[in-house]
Amino acid sequence: MSTLPHRLKRTPLASIIGFTLAFGSGFALAQEEAAPSDKGLETITVTAQKRAQNLQEVPVSVTAFNGEAMAEAVIKDMYDLQTNVPGLGAFQSQSATNSSFSIRGVGTSSQNFGLESSVGLYVDGVYRARQNSMINNLVDVAAVEVLRGPQGTLFGKNTPSGAILISTVAPSHSGGDAFVEATVGNYGLVNLSGAMSVSAIEDVLAFRVTGFSSNRDGTISDVNLGEDTLNDRDRFGGRLQALYTPSEDLSVRVIADYAEIDEICCGAPVQLSNFQANEIPGKFGTDAAIDQLGGTRFPGGNAFFDREVAVSFLPVATMKDRGVSAEVDWELDDNYTFVSISAYRSFDSYDNIDSDFTDADLFGTSNDSQQNSFSQEFRLDYTSEDLNFIVGAYFFTQDLDLEYSLYTDTIFDGFALSVLGQNVDALTGTAGSFSSLLAGIDGLATAGLIAPRAAGAPAGTGFNHVAEQEHKSYAIFSQFDYKLSAEFTLTAGLRFTKEKKDLLTVFTEVGPGINGLAGNTPVDLVAALTTAGGIAAGAIDLTTAAGQATLVNFQGFSEAGWAFPLLGDTTRPRSDIQESISDDQISGTLKLSYQPNSDTLLYASYGNGYKSGGTNTDRIAAGFNPIFDAETSQSFELGIKKDFRQQNLRVNAAAHYTTVDDFQANTFTGNGFNLQNAGDYEISGMELEATWLPMDSVEVHLGYALVNAEYKTFKAGNCWTAYTWHTGIDDPGRVNADDSFCDRSGDRPGGEPENYAVLSVKKDFELTDSIYAYVQGEYSYTGDVILDGSNDPYAVQDSYNILNLRFFMNFTDYDMDVILWARNVLDEEYINRTNFNTPLQEGKLNAYMAEPATYGLTVKKRF
Template sequence: MNTLPFSRLNTPSLARPISIAVAIALGVTAYPALSQSSGEPPSSVVDGNTPNKNAGLETITVTAQKRVQNLQEVPVAVTAFTGDEMAESVVKDVYDLRVNVPALGAFQSQSATNSSFSIRGIGTSSQNFGLESSVGLYVDGVYRPRQNSLINNLVDIAAVEVLRGPQGTLFGKNTASGAVLVRSQAPTHDNDGFIEATIGNYGLLNIAAAKSFSAIEDVLAFRVTGFNSERDGIVDDVYLGDNVMNDRNRWGARIQALYTPSDDISLRIIADKGKIDEICCAALTQLSNAKINPEGMPGTDLLLSGPLFGATLFDERSLTARVTAVSRLPISKMDDEGISAELNWQLNEELTLVSVSAYRAFDSIDIIDTDFSDADLFYTTNDAEQSSFSQELRVDYTSENMNAIVGLYYFEQDIDLRYIIDTQSQFGTFFDVAILPQLLASPLAPVLNGLNQLSELSGGTIAPLAQGASADFRFPHLAQQEHQSYALFGQIDYRVSPSLTVTAGLRYTDEEKDLKTTFEELDPNGNQIDYANFSEAGTALGNIGAALNSGQSPSAADLAAIAPLQRTGWGFPFIGSTTSPRPDILPPTLEDDQITGTLKLSYQPSNDSLYYASYSTGYKSGGTNTDRLAFISSLPADDPRQLNPVFDAEKSHAFELGLKRDINDYDFRINAALHYTTIEDFQANTYTGNGFNLQNAGDIETYGTEIEITWLPADNWQINFAYAYTKAEFDSFERGNCWVAYTWHTGIQDPGQENPSDPNPYCDRSGDRIGSEPEHYAMINVKRDIVLGDGIYSYLQVDYSYTGDMYLDSSNDPYKFQEDYTLMNVRFFINFEEYDTDLIIWGRNVLDEDYINGSDFDVPIQEGKLMAYASEPVTFGLTVKKRF
């Protein structure tokens, strides 16, 4: 047995004492300012060197309703950040925003190109290409159909807005729970630009730069942006190297042109490209199955760590030590590119024509050691290509008492996915020691033993039972989708009185999808495996035995019936759906049309107060599960007991009450919302250990409250606080996933089991919590301006966040429960006015909190074992930004 030396697992973090000392010294916590301008000193300075109190609460402008508005006048729950705020907070990517936005979930799972986003408990994993997002992602007004395309570094960004609640009217389908809007910096005629460098621990080196060029004064300007990001990994492999997994290796570039031939016309063209090529992502042991379970079954860790395999054995300590061992490092590559054109034409004082056209392409390839050990069992290759074209055309109308938007939208995309499972050199041995003994103790034993007995009876003329599984078998499936969508939408804001505004909007969407998923099971020669029918084989064995005893030759039909058992590979169906045959999914064209809309009432008694009530709807498309599902071969494909691979559209209905209030005498701002949302035909996607159980769960409901506060209590102080309570649970979900790990270890059956007397893979999850969603989330930051000298503006800020307990998937397996945890970030910012240069000393997760990064999973074909994805440890560094 190979075991990891305990000294590796018990080595204390050198950063922890330092982190605790810093925390005690500071004694406060913090969260990035929502509106403080970055890189600039406060608006007034006393005696030339003492920073004065911020000049009141800043006005924050957003585009949540597709026009520029003051955040405090928008009847939508929005959290907004400027690009400078994110740069000062050392926000690298969209995952870092999660810490700063109440009710937003964002985490990375099995690869750098797999991500999950949720808002108010409603979200979608990107690990199945048949799914579309519940959170709409938009960059410069262009919809990103694959969530993964937004995970690259956020560089040269003007603003990010997170809209909570359904946005089905203005932003269309796939915004059932909200939307994230990213706006990049536009070209200017000031020839402005910057260069920025960041260094940090784990070999972090980020370089970014941007520059605007005025080609024709006030008519034509260009902007070029580029970045490169490198960092060592944060996870060790005991044999393949230290700090090799979860590294950073990504770059991106953006070229823009802004053409303004007159005051009434502007045309902005953006071309961008980004690449990721990383060793990601490390799955670490959360729960080992190195034991004999109550049913007398040995866990696979016992088998794999034995002399037959010599694999390295880990327990839960590897999760905090961030160490593992795999037979091949995970490869994760992404290539994202596109071009867009936005035309704004002011037709007259009231009407503006807006056109946004875009083409995007997103290719990714992930190669993962799917047994997550250094045994040579099997690995998967996930190769996907996606391309899309979108066109939005709208007219914006503005008058004294009314604002209106009417528009048309067209979207088309093609998706091609090739997903392949390959068995490795030790897979046959694994089958012999882990699977075959169970089969020889099952009702199949007479057939398996009977063939060997018959071989002996024939003197070897009839071949014996072949090996059930071995190396170099392939299990590919190919998923293809062609998709077209059309929409007509409109929204009107009508001011009934100086203080009362009614908003009404509708959107009609019509879409069509042609989908096809084909499955193959191939032997080492590339031939389709011919699986045995055990009922027919049993009958044939009897007939052959009788023929031999009577001195007759067996019939060709009987010999053909047992032939599959005489060829290597007959045992793959008994390993699980991962390697089981299943029929192709060839549904007819899926056609759907939906009407979504919104109705809002806004009451603004003064410029400092807004109260609103809203009802909004949203939806996202249906489709097919592109994964290899469990299939009951003894039943017809259309039998209702089969899990249907085709799922229907998901529809959301949300009610919200909100207030936005500025108390200027106290420099105090509070924005709050109460919300209640129901989802019909929720598209649940939960990993079973052998594939994703993707289906319409039934209905879910979420409700809760969100509060965001900004307070300037005294000169040179700023405090921000945010809190979200989100209750998200299944109202009905009759065929959800069952407990796996807990039942294996304890022998206790899931109380939701659909058929307790004869257990099957499905359990009633009605009333259970949605996975990966905490009920409570809070964050606070405290910022203190510090005097260093003339022409130097500086501050110290500490961010602190609390994440409540949660189940890590929707099976609510008791072993998949994560306790609450807290995170602390610290930064010291200095701006040298004379040189227009920023210096930021920063630390993230300075208390070195250990937690699971969003999800865990049952390990394929290793029942009772749980693995989870590593969170980032203490990171710290120095950022220098020079503007010119």
């Protein structure tokens, strides 16, 4: 909102890049086709429209890599990929089984199992329903394509912001594609991988086997539990394929894969302490009691980058992902091809974290989930000189089960009473009110007037729930390209999607005396406090009937667990959820392309996307609806793709305007995730990707993305927490003083930088006749990032810069590569796109750290 104390400002970089793009575009239109030089621009083949095409002839904003380029860049996983893809966000939080992806500012948190991804994730044409399943190593990959903008026509599940397509290397008969690869690096990194094809029946049946493992120490230390323990790597996996080609017209490819993760993740050091309020003298928070509770207190601030935490136990994060798929490609004749892709997948994840993020034994959280899915796609492809079309049908079904538990530890009772005391004292405006109340209750119990006070928040209590989802999705789709003339091509697509979900969430409060507990409120406590004061002052005569009646204000305190409903939404009883959601959606695309010559493409496009609604699987505030509606998007795009062959320069650029209706926003409040439809969300921006080969031995790549995103309407968003606690300044978005929500209209979403740029320079040279080498540097700039959906002024990451370097050598005689590499060479310290209000510790912030400087050596041998 405009009244924020800290506003993110547009940097000069945006203006510079914008001028470069404008100049480049104008220059492109003025150029004639020229003969290529000895070392020219490469032809990149993509499948962004479900068929093989030259990237420069596709009216879609796409970034594409082949497998060799990724291997040379030492791109270990999806998180490394975002360095080279303007507009892509990929980061990890809470545990190794939680990852988030966004494109052009539209993304989805994976921390709520009721959400579907805004970015479609596909491996060999198979949709991956859980974002977490994509975090494993990228090994034996043929190509990766990142499609920006809604994908509401061709790709499996309809998605509102884009898609990531990963293709693995298929079995072959020719040989020469086998390899073994080893990487060693700092923090004890050891990566091993290999793959090999076997021709069982020449030109008919071939197999390919791929395997990998990755191990590394952590990058964050625990002061009690060991150095470099958290954020480690421990993962392995494999893939077995068969390719059957009984004739030139028919191929059948079967793929079975398995991957497993067992890691200690993730460390979240203290970003902001609440020991004492920054702007309110004499106001102390939970950190003031941490020492007394046996915990370690961190000051926050610059100490955040000491990469240290203190937790009661190390987090556990395990994941198993496996599946099998079969793709049939049958060329019916010169024009028609029938394609069938069938897949079954199973994904299990478990994480158990010390969710108070201290080494005081307070409380923890566990998530145990299982997901099984089946998908089937049938497609008929037609190709001719002037007309290409695709018509198909898609079916997807999944069962998703989640068992969640928030459980109290040995000293939670004392901590809970301390937190409750602060709340009550703040509510009454009198320090020591709560302590006086408890003393008065105990005095009445001693006198035999009421039952003795029970434990307010006993240890060993679990606040559990089970969430189940049965989901079915049906779709029919079609898209065609028709050449209106030699220069103009019209593309149109349409898709009908039907979604059905059956949702059940059952909440269970377990523990001594909890199930029958009445729903106390802080107001009840104030009433009891008033009564206790009246008794102590002699204003209430307990010998009368009226005086005896006032003792009802104390009856709840004799029941174990009486403090739980008073602590917040997470520990407050709630009703079960049982809902069925059925929704239909029509989406599609319309594009007009103009190609005056083989080196120039201009296009204008419109597309819309969709993802279905669902139910919040977390414990949220009672004022928020646990059911959220579908999210839809509409996007307009203008693009240019231009090769200047005489100058060996390629410029691809796109400007876009996107609106998202009923955006599914998910923000942690310190007492649970609030997942809801934000309202209208607006994004405008552009991407620029340029490649220049100024000489045979030098390559220069520039990528830039401008993502200007804000909530146009978001009337019931989260309010500032930490900033208000420390300063006493209320969120200006709170319309009424007693509202528990705030108007976030005009604010930016969390985790999305407005500006991102990467510049890469590569210099080739030959050490000897048999040793080819190059050095390459990548320098990236990431603009300011709002870290949390409430736009709390304390939740801002300033801009930062990352430098990656590598030295590559290819030994021709041995068909072997050796790569010396370093990432984040300057050891830039920054928060990895998200922080959070520490659970039940108002005024305190923790945050997830990005990786420090890493370096290593990779050796790859082909045979």
